[in-house]
Amino acid sequence: MSNGLLAGKRGIIFGALDEQSIAWQVAEKCVAQGAKITLTNAPVALRLGTIQQLAEKIGAEVIPADATSLEDLENLLTKSQEILGGKMDFMLHSIGMSVNMRKKRTYDDLNYDWMQKTFDISAISFHKLMQTAMKMDAMNEWGSILALTYIAAQRVFPDYSEMAESKSLLESFARSFGYHWAKKANVRVNTVSQSPTMTTAGTGVKGFQDFFDYSNKMSPLGNATSEQCADYCVAMFSDLTKMVTMQNLYHDGGFSNMGMAPEVLGL
Ligand code: NAI
DSSP: OOOOTTTTOEEEEEOOOSTTSHHHHHHHHHHHTTOEEEEEOOHHHHHHSOHHHHHHHHTOEEOOOOTTOHHHHHHHHHHHHHHHTSOEEEEEEOOOOOHHHHTTOOGGGOOHHHHHHHHIIIIIHHHHHHHHHHHTTOEEEEEEEEEEEOGGGTSOOGGGTTHHHHHHHHHHHHHHHHHHHHHHHSOEEEEEEEOOOOSHHHHTSTTHHHHHHHHHHHSTTOOOOHHHHHHHHHHHHSGGGTTOOSEEEEESTTGGGOSOOHHHHTO
16 A cells, blocks of 8 residues: 655665565565665675566666675765665665674684674664765755664574674664764664564574564564565655654564563463
8 A cells, every 4th residue: 555655755775685685675665655766785686686676676776786885885875866866865774694694603703804794794884874875965854764673782692693793783873873964964863673584684593483483472463574664664764753863663563572471481
């Protein structure tokens, strides 16, 4: 259902790899709500994933960008403004990757070069994007910038490894840069803390299925799906949420406020 919530708005969606990706769902919903967008992902993801299919489906252009490269981000922001015909109203950072996790290194045996790479991709890229966009004056007044995060930033989930610190850093960047963006152009910056979701990044976490089932039982509303996350992102990009900024917003069916759930214990 479309209510034209994003009519006339322009945006950039990072991180649609395949149909499972949360960003894929967000891109589809933004366009259905009247927005014009560009899609972007790392060059390697363009080769391995199916983003081109999404681009054709929603009539969007794909601009390759490694989110850790300032040059790529500048090019992305320049081209997006040319293609869409003006400054951006919203941007979604939907990027996460742990090198140590991928190489099966345990939390008490991490490689620190890989850890730096993980932080760069999963968190510092968010600062790089916001700083580049600010220097280029590429955001419209009252725009909205979002990044996706997970509650392992606040609580211990042993198999989430160095991604926990990545998410803490990401959320901190949203708060700190949120101040500067508000003062500069009334732009809001928030993170959405999403339930476990069956995607490439999600299922890369050891024991993900058990973890997913546990979370589903712990959450009174159940796990939030990627489609529901996309609806929430649309709301956050719309003019209905103009005064929400510097927040970590839980989109998790109630998980974050639970202590004990009888369902988990089989009571
Ligand atoms: P996904 O695997 O579909 O998306 C991750 C994306 O990051 C991919 O498109 C990948 O190509 C991109 N990426 C990796 N390195 C990059 C680079 N250097 N430059 C640009 N893009 C790069 O998985 P998902 O789950 O949709 O992940 C999106 C976001 O949601 C991530 O931040 C993830 O941590 C977060 N999230 C995921 C949850 C889950 O259970 N799946 C739960 C809570 C948050």
